[in-house]
Amino acid sequence: MRTPIMAGNWKMNKTIVExxxxxxxxxxxxxxxxGVEKVICSSFVALAPLADAFKGTDFKLGSQDIYWEEQGxxxxxxxxxxxxxxxxxxxxxxxxxxxxxxxxxxxxxxxxKAALAHGLTPIVCVGESLEQNxxxxxxxxxxxxxxxxxxxxTAGQMADIVIAYEPIWAIGTxxxxxxxxxxxxxxQVVRAAISELYGGTVAGQTRIxxxxxxxxxxxxxxxxQPDVDGGLVGGASLKPDDYITLAKVAAGVKGSA
Ligand code: PGA
Numbered sequence: 001m002r003t004p005i006m007a008g009n010w011k012m013n014k015t016i017v018e019x020x021x022x023x024x025x026x027x028x029x030x031x032x033x034x035g036v037e038k039v040i041c042s043s044f045v046a047l048a049p050l051a052d053a054f055k056g057t058d059f060k061l062g063s064q065d066i067y068w069e070e071q072g073x074x075x076x077x078x079x080x081x082x083x084x085x086x087x088x089x090x091x092x093x094x095x096x097x098x099x100x101x102x103x104x105x106x107x108x109x110x111x112x113k114a115a116l117a118h119g120l121t122p123i124v125c126v127g128e129s130l131e132q133n134x135x136x137x138x139x140x141x142x143x144x145x146x147x148x149x150x151x152x153x154t155a156g157q158m159a160d161i162v163i164a165y166e167p168i169w170a171i172g173t174x175x176x177x178x179x180x181x182x183x184x185x186x187x188q189v190v191r192a193a194i195s196e197l198y199g200g201t202v203a204g205q206t207r208i209x210x211x212x213x214x215x216x217x218x219x220x221x222x223x224x225q226p227d228v229d230g231g232l233v234g235g236a237s238l239k240p241d242d243y244i245t246l247a248k249v250a251a252g253v254k255g256s257a
Pocket of ligand 1: 166170172173232233
């Protein structure tokens with residue numbers, strides 16, 4: 001059984017004060033909602049205050065990036081050693097980081113290994129561009145991204161890795177992939193690649209999320225797909241009421257785990 005995950009990716013949004021308001025608003029309504037892992041990926045600066053605010057709850061926190069060195073002369077970077085004091089997970093290789101900040105398959109791979117070495121669960125993002133999608137290259141490109149990200153990762157380490165399939169053309173556009181397509185790429189490309197690398201048992205245990213314009217209207221159909229193990233949600237995760245709905249739907253549809 002794969003416990004579903006509803007992860008909010010706040011991107012560069014919310015001050016500390018706003019983050020704390022959010023925590024206050026969602027804590028109560030989601031306290032009794034079990035069977036879903038509730039994850040908030042805030043800015044680096046909001047992580048420590050949020051860790052305090054969510055103390056004693058089953059919420060998990062994640063960073064939106066990580067550096068692969070533990071410490072040293074790397075001005076501006078944040079290391080896994082620092083992050084593990086305030087969060088449990090780390091988004092790695094989000095398409096915005098690949099697009100605007102020079103993230104490559106190689107740096108993604110290094111960051112995954114650094115996260116694992118410090119007990120942080122990577123949420124590894126893969127996904128094709130509109131051009132690749134229209135050129136019919138989705139399967140090949142996403143499969144390649146998965147294999148590159150996991151280069152040198154052992155079968156044992158796969159238990160601590162989450163993958164998020166996020167087609168770039170669906171991110172922030174209001175144009176989510178159809179539930180069928182999300183399920184097909186996740187099952188027949190991402191999970192299939194993991195199966196090729198590590199075998200069916202590991203592939204069957206790996207949690208793979210869908211991301212890209214998930215909202216309160218489409219979440220139910222997406223969560224009903226057998227290969228979709230939850231969501232990585234940007235815009236809709238910023239609103240407490242929407243996040244509460246998203247987490248409840250994931251728990252309701254999948255939550256017997
Ligand atoms: P979105 O973002 O839900 O706003 O489309 C998803 C993401 O980038 O993780």
